[in-house]
Amino acid sequence: MSLEKELEQRSGGICELCGSSEGLSALEVAPSDGSASQAIYVCSICSSQIQNPDTMDENHFNCLNDSMWSETPAVAVVSYRLLSAFGRQDLVEMMYMEEDIKEWADAGLPDENALVYKDSNGVILQAGDTVVITKDLDVKGTGFVAKRGTAVRNIGLVTNDSEHIEGRVNGVKIHILTKFLKKS
Structure with missing residues (x-):
């Protein structure tokens, strides 16, 4: 039996998080071995928001109040991770999970000690992004000014x-304060 069919049968043909029956597909819960026990059946809205955390709508995930009690470990793990991402510690503390399931859930949470780089608008920056300078900046030791609107790639x-990123402006590698940048 295929993974999709197995998950559809387990879920009764509805999203295991919100209960929707629109655009259902399998979503593997990392780290996964590819089995149905480590995947969930979700609608297109839940799937797209889980895969793009910047676009998550907390109101859509009010359904986690129910799915956090699922007897399916993968559903409980995703519920735990989403509630943690939303800062809903009150609900996270109410959840009961076996030790191995809790370790699996914790393995997918971001490292609390990891540095988070944000531009002037609060958008998270990743290595390799392209940003635009929002203010004319004197570049010390070079004799030129990094003009407002200059794109800094990669x-x-x-x-x-x-609070700093590295980038090339006019062929020179410089450090720039993130408060003077906007992700493009």
Whole structure:
């Protein structure tokens, strides 16, 4: 039996998180071995929001109040991770999971000590992104000004400081404060 068919049968043909029956597909819960026990059956809205955390709508996930009690470990793991991402510690603390399931759920959470780089608008920056400078900046030691509107492609993240990124402007590698940048 295929993974999709097995998940459809297990879920009764509805999203295992919100109960919708529109645009259903399998979503593997990392780390996964590809089995149905480590995947969930979700609608297109839940799937797209889980895969793009920047677009998550907390109101859509009010359904987690029910799905967090699922007897299916993969559903409980996803519920735990989403509730943690929304800062709903009150609901996370109410959940009961076996130790191995809790370890699986914790393995997918972001590292709390990891640096988060954000531009002037609060958008999270990743290595390789393209940003635009929002203010004319004097570049020390070079004798030129990085003009407002200049695109800085393929940025690098400074390892010990979330307020700086590295990038090339006029062929020169420089450090730029993130408060003077906008992700493009």
